[in-house]
Amino acid sequence: MDHNIAKLRQDYNFKGLHEADLDSNPLRQFKLWFEEVIKAGISEPNAMLLSTVSTGRPSARIVLLKDLDHTGFTFFTNYDSKKGKEIEANPQVALTFFWKEFxxxxRIEGLIEKTTDAESAEYFAVRPRGSQIGAWASDQSRHVESREALEERTQLLEQKFAGAEVPRPPHWGGYRVIPDYMEFWQGRPSRLHDRLVYTKTADNGWNIERLCP
Structure with a gap:
C-alpha cells in the first residue's frame, strides 16, 4: 500500500458543542443540524447507516431518510429483504449520520416499526416511475442469475404497466425508527470531541449528559 493508513488524520476545528446550545428535545435538535446541512448544499445529507441484528451478528447498510417528524425517522424498503427479515426478528436498531463537512x-438507537399502508402508498405514488418498476423487479437480497436477467425482468414489467399507474408492491413500504437514545458528536481539536447524549426517561422526557470522547 502506498499510504500509511495509521498516519491519515485530520484535526477538527469547525466549532464546539455545549449544553447551552442544545434544544431540550433531540428530534428538534436533529432538525436544526439537518437544516444547516441542507442549506450548505452537502450531497446526500439524508444518507444514514442502518444497523440491525438478527442472530447475534450485526449487519449495516446505507439507506435514505425520507421523513422526520416528532416521533422518529422514516425510510422505505423491501420488507422481504435481508434487513426486513432482521427487523422482523429484532426490532432494536441503530442509525448513524455523518456529515464530514460539519x-x-x-447516533440514534431505538425501536423500529412499519409505517401505515397509507403512508407507504403516499410515498410510493411520488417515486420516479423507474423506481416504482424497480420495486417490483428486484427481489432484494436474493440471488439473481445475472445483470441481464434483472434488466429483462424490468423490461417485462415496463411492458406490463405501460400506460397505467404502477401499484405499490405488497412487500414494499416504510419503517419508522422511534429513538430512545440520541448522541450528538462534534469534532474538536486533539480528539477531545464533544459528545452530548439524550436518553429517554420513564415519563417520556429526555435526560442530557456529556460523555468523554
Whole structure:
C-alpha cells in the first residue's frame, strides 16, 4: 500500500458543542443540524447507516431518510429483504449520520416499526416511475442469475404497466425508527470531541449528559 493508513488524520476545528446550545428535545435538535446541512448544499445529507441484528451478528447498510417528524425517522424498503427479515426478528436498531463537512455525527438507537399502508402508498405514488418498476423487479437480497436477467425482468414489467399507474408492491413500504437514545458528536481539536447524549426517561422526557470522547 502506498499510504500509511495509521498516519491519515485530520484535526477538527469547525466549532464546539455545549449544553447551552442544545434544544431540550433531540428530534428538534436533529432538525436544526439537518437544516444547516441542507442549506450548505452537502450531497446526500439524508444518507444514514442502518444497523440491525438478527442472530447475534450485526449487519449495516446505507439507506435514505425520507421523513422526520416528532416521533422518529422514516425510510422505505423491501420488507422481504435481508434487513426486513432482521427487523422482523429484532426490532432494536441503530442509525448513524455523518456529515464530514460539519465535522458532525449523530447516533440514534431505538425501536423500529412499519409505517401505515397509507403512508407507504403516499410515498410510493411520488417515486420516479423507474423506481416504482424497480420495486417490483428486484427481489432484494436474493440471488439473481445475472445483470441481464434483472434488466429483462424490468423490461417485462415496463411492458406490463405501460400506460397505467404502477401499484405499490405488497412487500414494499416504510419503517419508522422511534429513538430512545440520541448522541450528538462534534469534532474538536486533539480528539477531545464533544459528545452530548439524550436518553429517554420513564415519563417520556429526555435526560442530557456529556460523555468523554
Amino acid at each position: 465535522e458532525r455525527q449523530v
